[in-house]
Amino acid sequence: MGKRCDDLELSINIGGKSFKNPVMVASGTFGFAEEYASYMNINEIGAVITKGITLKPTYGNPPPRIYESHGGILNSIGLQNPGIQEFIADKLPYLRTLKTHVIVNIAGKSLHEFEELAKRLDIEGITGIEVNVSCPNVEDGGIMFGKDPQLIEKITSLVKRSTSKAVIIKLTPETVDIESCARAAANGGADAISLINTIVGMAIDIRERKPFFKRVFAGLSGPAIKPIALAMVHRVSKAVNLPIIASGGIITGNDAIEFFMSGAAAVAIGTGNFIYPDCSIRVLNQIKHFLKENGYKSIREIGGISGE
Amino acid sequence: MLQLTKRVIENTEIQQDICLISISWDKDAKPGQFVMVKCGDDTLLRRPFSIHSISDGELKILYQVKGKGTKFMQGLKKGSSISIIGPLGNGFTIPRDTSKALIVGGGVGIAPLLFLLEKLNHRGIHTLSLLGFKEKPFRVEAFEKFSKTLISTESGTYGEKGTVIEILREINLKGFDIVYGCGPKPMLRSLRELTDKEGIKCQISLEERMGCGIGACLSCVCMIRDKNGWSYKRVCKEGPIFWAKDVMI
């Protein structure tokens, strides 16, 4: 069985690095990997993307932090993380023992913070840096970095200059012009693009007549956002010539196949990890099954759709 | 692997919207630990439930029907399969020198306390149980097997009228080495105040909305006092059992 699967060519390339397969786990849904060690063989997946790391430890938002809507979940974690220093001291040692790629997600409040984070992560045991540009830009008065192509380009080139790692720019869907954002990342020298992050949503406690979340708005993820993610991945794949790491409601192998066909090079499982802790392994096995059933030899053969 | 597909052995509604489900089980667990149950395809997130008891290859969950997930569970027939992750969380601590323990439960919050009571009984620790309900008590006979049990109902139909805190106030807490509690937040708050005042150790089981249940997503945090003031701790990992004096609810 194992041998047969191995006949399939599943490896992909991002930023000059080879990944054994295109299945990853999305930032913020897989902790620092150790949490999942007793549920699956983490080494079997293509890469682990860590929780977002900030320069200083971040407390995060007051609970409740999660809400289930129809087909999706809203989260308001608020980037709780131990900060870069503790990440390197306490979390990285375990990640270094893994026999798969580690991509560290970073979130800065300013250009300087992104630069600093990238520099400090230019160390052994890390393959790539995923730059989350969807946090509020405190310097420029509260707009998101991720909506402004000029800022995206600036951040990208700054991070690129600060590290030898593969640089992946994670775009937010909270923009009308995703193509311009993707082009900006490409112009800045990005090695890949990751999308989509969560979509802004909210819920109301009608008995209390109050927003469910103290911060009112929260991020929607899960199957509910898959069609939107698929469309955005497709648009971006037409706009730039960079590998795309797709996330947005991928729970099954067939979901993943849709994303590959729409133009993604890799997929990242997010919310799915909560439903089945070994969701990424399931997706990987289902992808292999689909490829074999349909006579494909390589994951690279399934990109593209006809009839456009 | 901690993720398991199990069989439903029995699933009965013991009173309106209060159900007891037995599931085939072959692992040990600590009282106070919980499991995450996948409630069919119409819900995404697994639902957390305390372990009510484990014996003879069966795990029992005592649950109240609240929304989509628990409604699905209510409909589970004998023999159907069910996907479970667990046991999860830390479980209750039983300090070495404990000789008398007080158990305080409110409503479906009595769920984890039966398993604890069995363990305390097994260790030869004397116990008294105080259980509070809205109108109609449930599972009292199971508690009575192991300890003297006092009941209150808010309606006054059974036992003392009022909440379980009313009975608690009449009890000399000094006679106990430790108090264990689980129930609605106001009950837990009163429990913390009363045990704090008397200087009695107290552990409580907390609830918070969960994503992963295994410590990865940071959805389930609550404020816990520590040497730096306070920090967010994960109910699914550092909890669900906390020392009452540290809990900021």
Ligand SMILES: Cc1cc2nc3c(=O)[nH]c(=O)nc-3n(C[C@H](O)[C@H](O)[C@H](O)COP(=O)(O)OP(=O)(O)OC[C@H]3O[C@@H](n4cnc5c(N)ncnc54)[C@H](O)[C@@H]3O)c2cc1C
């Ligand atoms: C550690 C722990 C142990 C628990 N043990 C028990 C038990 O033994 N028996 C029992 O009846 N109930 C228990 N609960 C509460 C139980 O998890 C909820 O009643 C249940 O999740 C409701 O699901 P639902 O789909 O029916 O309701 P909905 O209201 O439709 O659920 C919507 C979402 O909110 C979450 N949610 C709703 N209420 C709660 C709650 N009180 N706590 C946490 N999440 C909630 C659900 O999990 C789901 O994600 C426990 C909760 C925790 C955290």
Ligand SMILES: Cc1cc2nc3c(=O)[nH]c(=O)nc-3n(C[C@H](O)[C@H](O)[C@H](O)COP(=O)(O)O)c2cc1C
């Ligand atoms: C609880 C939770 C926490 C998340 N934290 C982060 C984060 O720290 N950084 C980030 O870039 N994306 C974060 N995300 C977004 C996911 O990585 C992913 O892009 C998104 O959820 C869409 O995928 P999904 O529908 O499969 O979950 C988080 C998502 C969830 C549900």
Ligand code: FES
């Ligand atoms: S529920 Fe995910 S960390 Fe507790």
